[in-house]
Amino acid sequence: MTATTSAWHESAHRLAEEMAASGILRSPAWRDAVEAVPRHVFVPRFYVQQPDGQWTETSADDDGWFAAVYRNEPLVTELATTTKGNRVTVSSSTKPGLMVRMLEALDVQDGHRVLEVGTGTGYNAALLTHRLGADRVFSVDIGASLVDAARCRLDRLGLAPTLAVANGAEGLPAHAPFDRIIATCSLPSIPWAWAEQVREGGLVLVDLKPSTHAGNLVLLTRHADRFEGRFLPQWAGFMAMRNTDRAPEATGFVGEVNASRRSSTRLEPTPWSSLVPWFLAQTRFPGEVAFGYRGATSSGPEWAVFSTPDGSWSAVGMQADENGRRETRQGGPVPLWDAFDEIHATWDALGGPAWDRLGLTVTPDERHRIWLDEPEGSVGWDLLVQ
Numbered sequence: 001m002t003a004t005t006s007a008w009h010e011s012a013h014r015l016a017e018e019m020a021a022s023g024i025l026r027s028p029a030w031r032d033a034v035e036a037v038p039r040h041v042f043v044p045r046f047y048v049q050q051p052d053g054q055w056t057e058t059s060a061d062d063d064g065w066f067a068a069v070y071r072n073e074p075l076v077t078e079l080a081t082t083t084k085g086n087r088v089t090v091s092s093s094t095k096p097g098l099m100v101r102m103l104e105a106l107d108v109q110d111g112h113r114v115l116e117v118g119t120g121t122g123y124n125a126a127l128l129t130h131r132l133g134a135d136r137v138f139s140v141d142i143g144a145s146l147v148d149a150a151r152c153r154l155d156r157l158g159l160a161p162t163l164a165v166a167n168g169a170e171g172l173p174a175h176a177p178f179d180r181i182i183a184t185c186s187l188p189s190i191p192w193a194w195a196e197q198v199r200e201g202g203l204v205l206v207d208l209k210p211s212t213h214a215g216n217l218v219l220l221t222r223h224a225d226r227f228e229g230r231f232l233p234q235w236a237g238f239m240a241m242r243n244t245d246r247a248p249e250a251t252g253f254v255g256e257v258n259a260s261r262r263s264s265t266r267l268e269p270t271p272w273s274s275l276v277p278w279f280l281a282q283t284r285f286p287g288e289v290a291f292g293y294r295g296a297t298s299s300g301p302e303w304a305v306f307s308t309p310d311g312s313w314s315a316v317g318m319q320a321d322e323n324g325r326r327e328t329r330q331g332g333p334v335p336l337w338d339a340f341d342e343i344h345a346t347w348d349a350l351g352g353p354a355w356d357r358l359g360l361t362v363t364p365d366e367r368h369r370i371w372l373d374e375p376e377g378s379v380g381w382d383l384l385v386q
Ligand SMILES: C[S@@+](CC[C@H](N)C(=O)[O-])C[C@H]1O[C@@H](n2cnc3c(N)ncnc32)[C@H](O)[C@@H]1O
Pocket: 090, 091, 092, 093, 094, 117, 118, 119, 120, 121, 122, 123, 124, 125, 140, 141, 142, 143, 146, 166, 167, 168, 169, 184, 185, 238, 239, 240, 241, 242, 243
């Protein structure tokens, strides 16, 4: 052990202090876990993307590695190359403050059996194992080499939860039932397979995101005939679930921004400018929406472009005119931006409700009903499950 890494107890303590001071880390049991698990063991290297798009690697031999690992920041830990030769993120160590916020929200009690979907580095599995014991923690990842590496790191610390290479959308039926499921990647919908593996009264915490930036963490209770619960008040974003152990291929708009269906909008053209209405608009879109930019001006990209697999697309000018309006152009079967504009107006008319007023009910027929304030209230939207 080097002089730096031998100081990890102090660094883990400082990280815990910082999270406790900001009110994220509240329970003594999770505080003990954060102080007892050395994050540097789980993050032997990380990657940072530079302004030119290239990635740089920082590993245990580099200055700054140790300090970065004990900061309350997410770190990209695994890259893969797409068929077009682009290096993309496939795994990361989640921001500790977000992980702890989720673990606190999950209301884990002694004796609970927990399934984690998205083992990644193994750090969160280590926190869970410290809290519950190895025989009560199960964690799956679609990346075989990620699971191998996580197993070795956990083993070094004498921790042996059950790890498996699996598509987390299917859960881990051989080890069900669970009291809790926590997913650390986002899913486009809630798999009913999970309901079959969580006991009645059990909880599931997952980042529901049918499209990029479109959704949030939702805490669902397993009832006899449904999952039901509310979105967490604070927005968070995880990397999207993959269906294979490979780099996700970029999908997106391949056509030309042309003059068909011209109009204008007063709304900002980026999904993160209107997170709640952007999520609600998923109930109108004909599939997953890819987001990107087109064209270049001296002050940045010319267009924000949105497209769905059926060939619908919208482009919205990044620069507003003197009246605050932006040009829109749309093509294909569904005018995506008009659909968003309409739902934004509905949301405005409802008083612009934030995440804490939204909830979700999922039934065995896979219906995903988003509701305002109460499950049986008069305002709701049905999510199109892809
Ligand atoms: C943000 S990382 C998880 C961080 C992790 N909990 C930790 O403590 O380091 C997301 C992980 O989800 C995994 N993942 C993506 N698709 C998956 C799938 N279908 N099933 C299981 N895991 C998946 C990725 O390989 C990645 O490791």
